[in-house]
Amino acid sequence: MSDVKCTHCQLEFDETVMITEENNPNVYFCCNGCQGVYHLLKDDGLDSFYDKIGNSAILPPLEVEDDSSSFDMESFRQRYIKTTDEGFSSVDLVIEGIHCAACIWLNEKVLAKKEGIVDASINFTNNKAKVVWDEDTIALSQIIDTIRSIGYNAYPYDQTQEDIKVTKNKKDYFMRMAIAVFASMNIMMIDVAKYAGFFSGMKDETLHLVHIAEFIFATPVLFYSGWIFFRGAYFGLKNRIVNMDLLVSSGAVLTYIYSIYVLLGGIGHSYFDSVAMIITFVLVGKYLEVIGKKNAVDTMDKIRSQVPHEATIIENGVKIVVPLDAIKVGDIIEVKTGEKATVDGMLIGSTATFDESSLSGESMPVEKKEGDSIFSGTINSGKVIRYSATKNYANSTLSNIVALLEDALASKPKIEDTTNELSKYFSITILLLALGTFGAWYWIGGDFEQALIVSISVIVIACPCALALATPIASLIGLSWAAEKGLLFKEAKFIETFSKADTVVLDKTGTITEGKLKVKEVKGEISDEYLPLLYAMSDGSTHPVSLAVKNYLKDRFENIENIELSGISQIEGKGIEAYYGDMQLLGGSQRLLEAKGISFEFESIYTVYHFVVDNRVLLSFELDDKLKEGIGELMSYLDSINVSMIMATGDSQQVASRVAKSIGLKEFKFELSPVEKADYINSLKEENRVVVMVGDGINDALALSYSDVSIAMGSGADVALSVSDVVILNSSLKAIADSFVISRRTFKFIKQNLALSLLYNIITIPVAMAGYVIPLVAALSMSLSSLMVVGNSIRIKIKDQS
Amino acid sequence: MNSVLILELGVGIFVSFTLLGIFIWAARGGQFEDSKKMMDGLLFDSEEDLQAAVEKEKKVKALKEKKEIEKNSKKQ
Numbered sequence: 010m011s012d013v014k015c016t017h018c019q020l021e022f023d024e025t026v027m028i029t030e031e032n033n034p035n036v037y038f039c040c041n042g043c044q045g046v047y048h049l050l051k052d053d054g055l056d057s058f059y060d061k062i063g064n065s066a067i068l069p070p071l072e073v074e075d076d077s078s079s080f081d082m083e084s085f086r087q088r089y090i091k092t093t094d095e096g097f098s099s100v101d102l103v104i105e106g107i108h109c110a111a112c113i114w115l116n117e118k119v120l121a122k123k124e125g126i127v128d129a130s131i132n133f134t135n136n137k138a139k140v141v142w143d144e145d146t147i148a149l150s151q152i153i154d155t156i157r158s159i160g161y162n163a164y165p166y167d168q169t170q171e172d173i174k175v176t177k178n179k180k181d182y183f184m185r186m187a188i189a190v191f192a193s194m195n196i197m198m199i200d201v202a203k204y205a206g207f208f209s210g211m212k213d214e215t216l217h218l219v220h221i222a223e224f225i226f227a228t229p230v231l232f233y234s235g236w237i238f239f240r241g242a243y244f245g246l247k248n249r250i251v252n253m254d255l256l257v258s259s260g261a262v263l264t265y266i267y268s269i270y271v272l273l274g275g276i277g278h279s280y281f282d283s284v285a286m287i288i289t290f291v292l293v294g295k296y297l298e299v300i301g302k303k304n305a306v307d308t309m310d311k312i313r314s315q316v317p318h319e320a321t322i323i324e325n326g327v328k329i330v331v332p333l334d335a336i337k338v339g340d341i342i343e344v345k346t347g348e349k350a351t352v353d354g355m356l357i358g359s360t361a362t363f364d365e366s367s368l369s370g371e372s373m374p375v376e377k378k379e380g381d382s383i384f385s386g387t388i389n390s391g392k393v394i395r396y397s398a399t400k401n402y403a404n405s406t407l408s409n410i411v412a413l414l415e416d417a418l419a420s421k422p423k424i425e426d427t428t429n430e431l432s433k434y435f436s437i438t439i440l441l442l443a444l445g446t447f448g449a450w451y452w453i454g455g456d457f458e459q460a461l462i463v464s465i466s467v468i469v470i471a472c473p474c475a476l477a478l479a480t481p482i483a484s485l486i487g488l489s490w491a492a493e494k495g496l497l498f499k500e501a502k503f504i505e506t507f508s509k510a511d512t513v514v515l516d517k518t519g520t521i522t523e524g525k526l527k528v529k530e531v532k533g534e535i536s537d538e539y540l541p542l543l544y545a546m547s548d549g550s551t552h553p554v555s556l557a558v559k560n561y562l563k564d565r566f567e568n569i570e571n572i573e574l575s576g577i578s579q580i581e582g583k584g585i586e587a588y589y590g591d592m593q594l595l596g597g598s599q600r601l602l603e604a605k606g607i608s609f610e611f612e613s614i615y616t617v618y619h620f621v622v623d624n625r626v627l628l629s630f631e632l633d634d635k636l637k638e639g640i641g642e643l644m645s646y647l648d649s650i651n652v653s654m655i656m657a658t659g660d661s662q663q664v665a666s667r668v669a670k671s672i673g674l675k676e677f678k679f680e681l682s683p684v685e686k687a688d689y690i691n692s693l694k695e696e697n698r699v700v701v702m703v704g705d706g707i708n709d710a711l712a713l714s715y716s717d718v719s720i721a722m723g724s725g726a727d728v729a730l731s732v733s734d735v736v737i738l739n740s741s742l743k744a745i746a747d748s749f750v751i752s753r754r755t756f757k758f759i760k761q762n763l764a765l766s767l768l769y770n771i772i773t774i775p776v777a778m779a780g781y782v783i784p785l786v787a788a789l790s791m792s793l794s795s796l797m798v799v800g801n802s803i804r805i806k807i808k809d810q811s
Numbered sequence: 812m813n814s815v816l817i818l819e820l821g822v823g824i825f826v827s828f829t830l831l832g833i834f835i836w837a838a839r840g841g842q843f844e845d846s847k848k849m850m851d852g853l854l855f856d857s858e859e860d861l862q863a864a865v866e867k868e869k870k871v872k873a874l875k876e877k878k879e880i881e882k883n884s885k886k887q
Contacts, residue, residue, distance in 0.1 A: 057859065096878045110851030121867045127874055133847035143874050145881075184838055191831050195823075214813055222820045 016059075017043035019066040026563065042070035046160045055118055061111035070106075070160025077150040077157070080165075084319055084332050089165040090149070093141060097127050100149060102138045103310060104131055106161040119159055123147065135307040138163070165318070166310045175303045182237075186296045189234035189289040192226040196282045199223055203282075220272050223281035231265055235288040237295070255436060260468050261287050263443075267465045280465075316386075316407060320351040323395065333402040340398045344389045352405040354383045354396040362391030376583075409684070435471075439774075443467045446778045463780045470777045470790060471770055479762035483802040487755030490806050494747045497736040506718045507735070507748055508756035509699045513647060514690065514712075516704035517658035517668055519722060520742075522634040526554060528561035529615060533628040535562075541570040542589055543620050543628065546596040549577050549585050554618050555596070557632050580604065584618075595621035602626070614667050639742040640672050646746045650753075655693075657686055657712070686712040703745060720745065758805050762798045769794045 012021040016036040027037040028044055038044040050056050079085060091099045104116060113131045116138070120129035125146030131138040140152060156163045203211075203219050211219075238261070241254030261284045268279035319330050323341040336342065336352050344350055350363075361377040365387045374390045377383065383396045386407035402408050447464035451457060488498050498504060515521055535543065540562070547559035562569065574587040574594065583604055584597010595601060599617055602609050607624055611617065615631040647654050656677040658665050665679035678689055690712050693700050702709070702716035713719035713733050721733035722740040737744040773790060776782055782790070843849055 057857075095875055096882060097874075110848065113848060118863065121863065124870075125874070127871050132845045133851070134845050143878065146874075180838075180844065183843065184835065187834065187838065188831065191827070191834075195827055212813075215816060218813060218816055218820060222824060225824055 015039040077153040102163040185234040193289040227281035230285040353400040354398045361394040364388040503734045507752035519705040526557040529633040530631040
């Protein structure tokens with residue numbers, strides 16, 4: 010059978026497993042959710058969504074069991090809902106499940122069509138939305154239900170003061186940069202004529218006109234775009250620090266004043282172009298820094314929005330919804346199916362099943378009995394339970410993780426930026442040299458104009474263009490090369506750290522292994538008689554082991570007869586029991602057999618699924634998580650460049666050692682909680698190692714944020730992607746080796762560029778100080794030095810092409 | 812010769828600053844705040860989308876009027 014695409018989400022599956030419709034022969038759906046959304050969109054006339062998404066696949070609709078009525082509660086209203094000047098209500102949301110521009114289009118369209126919604130705009134870059142609505146017409150819970158009905162989910166978030174400040178700052182820098190780039194581009198075009206004129210001859214009046222035009226463009230760049238440098242220099246001087254801003258602003262202002270002097274009839278050439286270029290280049294770098302800061306704030310908002318905002322507690326037999334801060338130790342808390350536990354506590358009254366993947370990364374639900382600990386942030390995947398709080402919110406696991414992440418994001422160690430450090434000393438030196446040159450020339454020659462021209466030549470020839478370009482241009486080429494290979498470096502500075510890395514720590518599930526269980530071996534023969542029974546049993550549960558067995562049967566056998574089982578019951582954490590007529594059927598782990606008193610010796614280092622009919626074990630399946638392709642090659646590559654590889658997992662020692670043994674890995678850590686994983690990364694860093702962490706789950710987020718460079722697999726959790734520095738889009742392990750090749754080569758060229766520009770300055774500055782260089786030649790040689798750096802950087806990719 | 816150059820430069824500077832003005836006006840309105848959405852702008856630019864935007868404006872206007880009437884009646 011061939012694979013076909015799901016009409017809604019575009020993911021490909023085998024034709025036999027797809028849902029089809031009799032009166033609609035050309036549509037296929039992978040699940041009921043996709044089918045539901047497809048019809049909803051068609052009925053609302055929004056099916057042009059499918060033209061808009063093109064060939065890109067999206068995630069099947071998210072199934073949210075959470076009750077949206079909490080959005081209408083008073084505590085929610087007080088915290089998140091604001092009133093606009095016109096009297097409408099407004100809320101900030103983070104939308105989950107946004108994948109492409111078409112998702113944004115769809116959400117905005119569906120909301121816009123809804124009666125009572127005044128405005129709904131979603132930001133694609135950070136998935137934040139602002140919804141304004143009329144409360145008399147529609148309730149917020151209905152709006153949330155609408156978003157959920159088309160397969161997305163929304164969480165409220167509190168727009169922090171920091172967010173408002175950073176957003177404003179970004180807008181301000183964007184405007185300044187846009188004007189600087191615009192003016193510089195115009196000046197560059199005029200420059201073509203100007204410099205051509207120097208060689209072919211240009212009348213003085215014509216040159217004067219060209220200078221006037223350049224003056225018009227350079228003035229807003231210096232005084233509007235460059236204002237932040239003046240401000241920076243002023244605050245620097247106030248605190249007695251000579252910073253890069255001072256060199257940039259003094260260089261630019263001096264050049265500007267001299268150029269005006271030339272424009273008004275003085276001798277020489279004007280350098281308005283240099284004024285604009287200096288400001289523009291440095292401003293672009295600053296803007297990238299501001300974007301980095303904004304991304305960090307957005308990430309924190311995403312994490313915070315996933316934290317539940319209230320909990321149901323039982324007081325004197327009555328259910329009360331309270332904000333998290335109001336929960337006291339000893340309070341009885343109720344958690345419905347699919348809800349998250351809000352504070353740490355102890356289970357009372359019954360057994361429970363919890364999905365702890367957000368903490369341990371372990372995909373199997375964990376069975377809890379009375380008295381067991383419940384951790385905040387884990388999801389109740391079984392029935393409704395009650396537990397007693399043993400900690401308040403501020404001291405609970407979830408709150409601690411959020412606080413740690415906040416710290417990590419805010420104080421992510423800045424890599425020592427060689428260029429900036431260098432520029433600082435460079436700035437002072439050049440200013441002093443220029444000043445000294447001016448003094449010496451004026452003292453010896455007594456000619457003010459001559460002394461001014463020579464000292465300006467020193468500043469212009471040493472203008473930190475080549476130095477400022479040395480890192481960004483090489484990084485830019487390195488980054489684009491990486492992007493071609495499916496690697497996204499979030500910031501250029503990670504290239505440097507990556508090239509120095511000597512330790513790679515990998516998470517197990519999803520990184521070394523595929524994260525999907527597959528049947529490895531079957532003990533016993535699957536007879537035609539029992540095949541439909543076994544299939545129906547495996548179909549009776551959504552547990553990953555059952556799903557793996559079901560998928561195995563579907564792959565191996567065609568046209569399996571569908572039969573109805575009766576009395577299906579889940580035996581939590583162990584398996585499933587059902588009846589077919591008088592026949593008793595069991596499907597599950599070794600622990601299920603023990604619980605049912607069936608003695609059956611079976612030893613395996615793999616996950617096991619037994620199929621039992623009337624207390625007879627007929628079949629035993631051994632399941633294994635497949636190793637990812639290319640893990641062997643990655644290990645030998647890392648070995649060849651003397652980088653050590655370590656596996657860190659939340660799984661048991663048995664599973665970890667089996668995986669480590671199968672790939673020949675000597676170093677591995679097991680049974681690590683997210684905090685322990687992060688501590689382990691810290692301990693490695695204390696040994697002066699430069700650590701690269703590779704992971705994909707929410708449980709890895711903390712460790713990722715603590716490492717020097719973090720890599721997330723593209724298919725991983727949103728939070729992991731947000732805190733990572735490098736994203737591997739195609740989830741392939743080869744990309745990790747590619748990252749090393751690219752970053753090491755790029756960093757080599759950055760160093761070469763820095764050396765080249767310094768060499769250039771060492772040769773040209775003394776010549777300029779001696780008065781052998783007129784400002785025109787100074788400007789030309791400055792441009793040539795920049796070209797030299799650009800030309801050298803282009804060589805980075807040559808290795809790949811050869 | 813120079814008069815032609817003056818004309819060219821004058822018109823060039825005028826046109827480019829006008830375009831810059833339009834850009835600033837658009838940026839102030841928040842058009843470039845969402846870099847990803849901006850890149851995919853073409854997707855949201857069909858006749859159908861324009862129609863939907865007009866309808867949305869009408870709906871918002873009606874809602875605002877309704878709110879205004881409510882406010883006034885409360886005052887009275």
